[in-house]
Amino acid sequence: MSLIRLDRISRYYRMGAETIRALEEVSLTIDRGEYVAIMGPSGSGKSTLMNLIGCLDTPTSGVYELNGLNVSEMDDNQLAEVRNREIGFVFQTFNLLPRATALRNVELPLIYAGVAAEERRQRALEALERVGLGGRVNHKPTELSGGQGQRVAIARALINRPSILLADEPTGNLDSKTGMEIMAIFNDLAATGHTIILVTHEEDIAHCARRIIRLRDGRIASDEPVRK
């Protein structure tokens, strides 16, 4: 069974009197362990698609099944729980809490999952160790470089062992060298069986993935494996 199944998903926005059709009847399946890049120019609907896959938003019509659950019917709180359990986000701007230490940032998903303090700390330390930040657990985001910040974000995304790692332009705010370091982490994670979905508009980043889905005007323009 596929991990993600989108069946004729549409998402419309109302802007005053006008209706913007961000996604139009998109159908898509992604299996467990896949490494997928979603590409497209701005306005193509890739952010909307990412928000839907990430359960931050619900479709106007169509069915979305994640891990066998019909997510398109869920309410706010159920979605929050699904996000907590199934999805790890990595954002372009890192989105770390500025006043919290790296450790506390990484612990955050576990707090909302109701994990006790002792275990939380243990797991967060391990996750930070895994992304090579074992020595900076008590630094605040402002005291970390961009690459380090994104590593904290990856550690946070992985901490609750989600089904999907969802990365939205993860290298967008980094120089190319640091960007490649971050991509190396993603490649490693993919190699160890994590399901990764990468949203990007950079060809060379997208080519790290094994499958590229291209969007245009709210529809899938192409969906093909990467030839290496």
Next chain:
Amino acid sequence: MRFIIELQEALLIAWDAVRANKLRAGLTTLGIVVGIVTVTLMGTAIQGIQRGFRQSISVLGTDVLYVQRFDWFINSHAEWLRQQRRREVTWSQFKALERQLSSARAIAPMVDIREAVKYKNRSATGVTIIGTTDQFLVTGGVGIADGRFITAEESEGGRPVCVVGAQTATNLFRGEPILGSRIYVGGHPFEVVGVLEKQGEFLGAFSLDNQVVIPIGQLTAHFVPFPDYTIQVKVGDESRLEDVREEVRGLMRKIRRVPPGDDDDFAINQQDQFIKTFNRVTGVIATVGLFITGLSLFVGGIGIMNIMFVSVAERTREIGIRKAIGAKRRNILIQFLLESMCICLLGGCIGLALAAPLTLALRRLMPATMSFGLVGLALGVSLVVGVIAGFMPAWRAARLNPVEALRNE
């Protein structure tokens, strides 16, 4: 367990948020501070006045009935005119009541007048002269500091003896031997046989120690031949107060020949009436205080609500991040409610810290102490204001759409 973890986190964030904006939080709490200072001082003052009042009227005795011509509290002019037509309470009525009353512990007649008192060349004017019997020692609840009280034989008879109040004694004798000396009350000589214990003031109006007690027979012989008596009935046991009151009432109606169906033409007063009237007065003070407090808490609450809206707006992105990571609506709601409660509690604590020295100042005027109940009330009130003021902003934060919140810069 899970809820506790979430609550801990929310509390931590809330406290962190308050600390991050110390000045802002401090200024915002001003309204609450004023409200809490008012509520504590008002409460302390009312409790203080009440305590002082109770101490003061305790001299009346909780289980003593005062059978008199007039009520202590007359509420209307018509009532006053009606009571003016009442007949006086006479000696024979007292004797009849004394003879027939079975359920009381003691009964004493009492008449008081003002007279000048002289000892050698020293004199005091406006001293309360109380004419009574030996039973007054029981009904009046006074103690003897030195010597003895008047005896039953002396009460109605002609021996001119007297017992002087503590203040009168110091004023007149100034250290000279008191017992056995002779004083002149309104020109008539009396031999001092005893000195009363110090009793204090009554409602701050007059001293209970500036008095001379003489046998009732002496008072009627020299000063007022047919006085209007007050009969003091000491019940001896508060639980029987109502029973004794009813017996006294029945007997007095019979003695004064009140026709069946007519209203009583006399009054049976007791300490209770003072307390009831007094409680009405403190009730008015409390209402006014409550209004002022409510107003300042309301204004303070609006200020808190305002700053909470600002806080939510500032941290929209943080809310987005938390939601993306799995925070439910209730997590966000509780986080901001707790922040608002923290600010208000801070205001409450500042308020109490200011009220404490003011209470000490108040102590010069009345027996005022800041009670634990009052402190609890103040803190409770600030928390409630925090919840009410924080609810709207927190609710709005909880309902934010995560996509839009994340887009916020």
